[in-house]
Amino acid sequence: MGKVTTMFLKIAVILLGVPVLALCIFLVPELADVSVELLPEFGAIKVLVYMVFDASAIPFYFALYQAFKLLRNIDKNKAFSDLSVDALKKIKYCAITISVLHLLALPLFYLFAQADDAPGVVLVGLAVPFASVVIAVFAAVLQKLLQDAIAIKSENDLTV
Incomplete structure (x- = not known):
């Protein structure tokens, strides 16, 4: 049962990477083009959009790799090993990095909302940072629980 469950989760981790890759290939260029239309006086906006969104894919894939290692x-x-604690720590830092990068892009979502007169676009822009913070907190809690479990296990190994 355990191998089947982890195999399912490994497949899910791999499949999580596909939509993000598709977003980086198809949606980010569209966002960059719209940004240039909204801010023609700011020439570096296209490069900024690519940097923020594509740079956030790097910690995302690194976190997926750490989940796979876990x-x-x-x-x-x-x-119950230090390797698992390290993987959770790296996942936490990746989630925080993704959140910060997407918070940097939040003014773009505000500009999109102003241009389309749709205030809900800002809430859409907050979805990724909020989800990343939730993942970071969850990874931190799991990391602490795992460290405590390892400490209890090592105490029990010493008493036997």
């Missing part, structure tokens, strides 16, 4: 540790019965 699942591999579970498969090897090494879930």
